[in-house]
Amino acid sequence: GQQLNQSPQSMFIQEGEDVSMNCTSSSIFNTWLWYKQDPGEGPVLLIALYKAGELTSNGRLTAQFGITRKDSFLNISASIPSDVGIYFCAGQPSSLNRDDKIIFGKGTRLHILP
Amino acid sequence: EAQVTQNPRYLITVTGKKLTVTCSQNMNHEYMSWYRQDPGLGLRQIYYSMNVEVTDKGDVPEGYKVSRKEKRNFPLILESPSPNQTSLYFCASSLSPLAGGSDTQYFGPGTRLTVL
Numbered sequence: 449g450q451q452l453n454q455s456p457q458s459m460f461i462q463e464g465e466d467v468s469m470n471c472t473s474s475s476i477f478n479t480w481l482w483y484k485q486d487p488g489e490g491p492v493l494l495i496a497l498y499k500a501g502e503l504t505s506n507g508r509l510t511a512q513f514g515i516t517r518k519d520s521f522l523n524i525s526a527s528i529p530s531d532v533g534i535y536f537c538a539g540q541p542s543s544l545n546r547d548d549k550i551i552f553g554k555g556t557r558l559h560i561l562p
Numbered sequence: 563e564a565q566v567t568q569n570p571r572y573l574i575t576v577t578g579k580k581l582t583v584t585c586s587q588n589m590n591h592e593y594m595s596w597y598r599q600d601p602g603l604g605l606r607q608i609y610y611s612m613n614v615e616v617t618d619k620g621d622v623p624e625g626y627k628v629s630r631k632e633k634r635n636f637p638l639i640l641e642s643p644s645p646n647q648t649s650l651y652f653c654a655s656s657l658s659p660l661a662g663g664s665d666t667q668y669f670g671p672g673t674r675l676t677v678l
Binding site: 454488489490491492493496536538549550552553554555 | 566597602603604605606607652654666667669670671672
């Protein structure tokens with residue numbers, strides 16, 4: 449079935465550093481989404497992307513819909529302690545005949561060292 | 563406050579003992595979904611519902627049932643739980659099936675289930 453490869457699996461960074469993570473697929477996606485999950489809570493949508501090449505920001509977060517429509521990137525600038533959590537990419541494959549189908553990546557666990 | 567609620571938040575049970583995890587949303591959303599989250603596997607969809615009395619299988623439906631008798635409620639039923647159903651479960655809802663945008667998918671706080 450459809451799969452998303454999300455990397456890295458985990459990251460250990462110093463507070464104040466910038467963070468980059470990405471998601472790739474072997475097939476084309478119509479929509480890319482980025483979620484954050486805080487410990488003990490459900491995922492919360494951070495950014496949604498709908499067009500190839502689209503670059504969208506949400507505060508210190510910036511995400512891009514790759515030109516090939518097979519990848520997406522999330523950057524966090526000047527990380528702070530509350531950025532700790534698991535970040536999930538998710539996408540809607542174009543090949544499936546279901547508007548509602550969203551596939552999730554396996555997540556990137558972000559750790560911030562004091 | 564717009565929210566998705568799940569109960570219970572934590573449950574330890576034994577193999578074969580039927581259980582139900584409730585999910586309720588107060589946003590009048592048509593679309594609701596159940597996911598399970600396992601280490602290294604991310605979120606996988608179990609069942610979804612487009613509207614009242616309309617449900618369908620997701621990627622991992624085996625061993626689960628759902629019902630959608632009212633728009634606000636979407637319970638997940640495990641008729642005969644087994645240890646491989648030990649997981650963290652999330653209910654989610656959105657206004658329509660379309661991903662993201664103004665129809666953001668809201669997730670509940672999760673239910674951690676352990677089947678002994």
